[in-house]
Amino acid sequence: RPRPWGTTQIIKDIRGGSAFQDLPESEKLLNIQEHLKEIELNTEQDYFHGNCPTIEIETQGYNVGSFVLPDFNKEFRSKGDALIQVTSSPLLTNEECDNIINLAEEHFQGDWSKLPSGRFEICGSWIKDIPSVKESFNTLLREKLFPSLAHLFPDVVKDVSDLRIQSAYLFKYTPESGEKTDMHMDSSLLSFTILLNDPDEFEGGGTFYESLGEHGETVTMGKGHVCFRPAGLRHRGQPITSGQRYVIGGFVTVASKDGCEHTRQLLTRGTKALADGDTSHARDLFELAKQYCPEFSETYMSYAHCQRKFGDLTGALKSYKAAHEANPRNADSAFMVGVMYGELGNDDDAMKWYKLATELNEYDGDAWYRQGLVYSRKGMTNAEREMYQQAIDVQPNHADAHCNLGCSFGEEGDVENEIKCYERALEIEPTNDDALNNAKAAYYYRGVDLYRAGDLDGSLKAFDRILNGIAPNEPSVLAAYNAVLKEKQEKEAS
Numbered sequence: 371r372p373r374p375w376g377t378t379q380i381i382k383d384i385r386g387g388s389a390f391q392d393l394p395e396s397e398k399l400l401n402i403q404e405h406l407k408e409i410e411l412n413t414e415q416d417y418f419h420g421n422c423p424t425i426e427i428e429t430q431g432y433n434v435g436s437f438v439l440p441d442f443n444k445e446f447r448s449k450g451d452a453l454i455q456v457t458s459s460p461l462l463t464n465e466e467c468d469n470i471i472n473l474a475e476e477h478f479q480g481d482w483s484k485l486p487s488g489r490f491e492i493c494g495s496w497i498k499d500i501p502s503v504k505e506s507f508n509t510l511l512r513e514k515l516f517p518s519l520a521h522l523f524p525d526v527v528k529d530v531s532d533l534r535i536q537s538a539y540l541f542k543y544t545p546e547s548g549e550k551t552d553m554h555m556d557s558s559l560l561s562f563t564i565l566l567n568d569p570d571e572f573e574g575g576g577t578f579y580e581s582l583g584e585h586g587e588t589v590t591m592g593k594g595h596v597c598f599r600p601a602g603l604r605h606r607g608q609p610i611t612s613g614q615r616y617v618i619g620g621f622v623t624v625a626s627k628d629g630c631e632h633t634r635q636l637l638t639r640g641t642k643a644l645a646d647g648d649t650s651h652a653r654d655l656f657e658l659a660k661q662y663c664p665e666f667s668e669t670y671m672s673y674a675h676c677q678r679k680f681g682d683l684t685g686a687l688k689s690y691k692a693a694h695e696a697n698p699r700n701a702d703s704a705f706m707v708g709v710m711y712g713e714l715g716n717d718d719d720a721m722k723w724y725k726l727a728t729e730l731n732e733y734d735g736d737a738w739y740r741q742g743l744v745y746s747r748k749g750m751t752n753a754e755r756e757m758y759q760q761a762i763d764v765q766p767n768h769a770d771a772h773c774n775l776g777c778s779f780g781e782e783g784d785v786e787n788e789i790k791c792y793e794r795a796l797e798i799e800p801t802n803d804d805a806l807n808n809a810k811a812a813y814y815y816r817g818v819d820l821y822r823a824g825d826l827d828g829s830l831k832a833f834d835r836i837l838n839g840i841a842p843n844e845p846s847v848l849a850a851y852n853a854v855l856k857e858k859q860e861k862e863a864s
């Protein structure tokens with residue numbers, strides 16, 4: 371089997387040491403402590419766990435090649451590299467699926483809440499917050515889902531009664547706002563996705579896996595089918611273009627010290643230390659993670675974030691590149707390499723990496739947006755605007771892209787469109803400083819222009835918009851408003 375990503379040598383070159391060192395006992399113990407604490411705090415109450423009947427299911431496996439998982443890489447592969455397992459026949463009956471959809475629709479009464487996924491949002495809810503669905507889901511866990519996981523991954527799930535749900539959601543994808551999940555790893559050990567309705571009821575959809583095929587592939591399923599997989603495989607819920615798509619996602623862990631994921635724990639502890647300002651401890655933990663799982667791309671990302679926070683831009687650049695070499699399909703590392711080149715003042719290389727990021731993940735709104743920024747510095751207004759438009763197409767809530775698109779209209783004298791863009795940016799982010807300042811200026815000039823054209827009411831309206839929500843009590847605007855108002859009153863009196 372050809373090895374698509376020959377990372378070992380690169381990693382060795384970067385690290386200058388041998389791969390896969392074991393962890394110090396003390397750190398292992400701390401990881402296990404954290405793991406057991408997480409289980410105690412986050413899992414027990416809401417969902418079924420315990421002994422379940424065993425079942426045998428047939429699945430179709432999808433081969434993820436040599437993609438390296440953060441933990442249990444060897445145990446997951448005890449039967450080969452087909453780590454994504456989709457049931458060959460529906461695991462849920464039609465009635466079970468319809469029942470859950472009906473209960474959820476009854477619960478929301480047409481007014482669905484939204485759950486965030488990275489930069490995006492999707493209609494849906496945590497299952498624990500929909501009591502009727504939770505009940506059905508618990509039955510499924512006991513009768514079908516936990517037994518399947520134990521059957522498919524016996525070297526990871528040694529005892530089915532150790533399985534715990536960390537969290538579970540129900541999504542209803544709708545086409546209107548282009549809902550999709552951001553590319554991500556699930557933050558559990560095992561995951562499953564259930565499709566609840568017929569694929570004829572929507573266009574698009576499916577789950578895109580970065581590690582499949584040559585450039586990633588979308589896996590689709592039939593109604594009632596389930597996809598079981600290690601949670602560490604990066605993936606994305608694809609947008610639909612019509613209809614609706616109902617899915618359940620479940621995130622599962624193993625509640626024993628054997629289920630402790632050391633790489634993940636090191637990264638989580640390090641990220642927490644970083645957030646608490648304990649940068650050198652964070653750095654030590656990330657360093658350990660690099661030694662423990664040297665082929666896992668995210669460890670280099672975390673280490674790089676740390677270096678960047680220390681102000682070591684060149685070091686961070688090198689680490690982001692290492693992350694990218696460990697997983698050349700990861701758009702996020704490509705994006706960060708671009709950001710570092712940008713911060714080092716090298717726009718041309720930054721541009722190359724932002725472009726790569728959008729090739730790898732067309733939904734990376736920030737990578738489109740930053741290409742716009744580079745074009746703007748080069749004075750290439752059309753290209754600039756095209757990039758902001760792309761950012762908005764894939765990420766309609768990208769406030770900065772709306773704001774900068776507005777600027778580019780303004781520079782051409784198209785105040786109408788300019789203002790529309792700022793208003794949209796402010797709808798999304800009411801405190802966006804750039805949007806506030808730009809909107810203030812644009813409305814001010816519009817107020818002055820309308821005054822000069824003799825449209826006093828229009829002029830007042832423009833100034834009024836500034837005073838109501840954009841820059842209340844701004845003295846110059848207040849003065850302009852009062853002057854126009856006085857003129858209007860005098861006119862009306864005469």
Ligand SMILES: O=C(O)CCC(=O)C(=O)O
Binds near residue numbers: 551577605
């Ligand atoms: O919508 C999908 O197919 C995948 C959603 C997802 O990210 C998950 O189930 O973990």
Ligand SMILES: [Fe+2]
Binds near residue numbers: 551554555556605
């Ligand atoms: Fe996911």
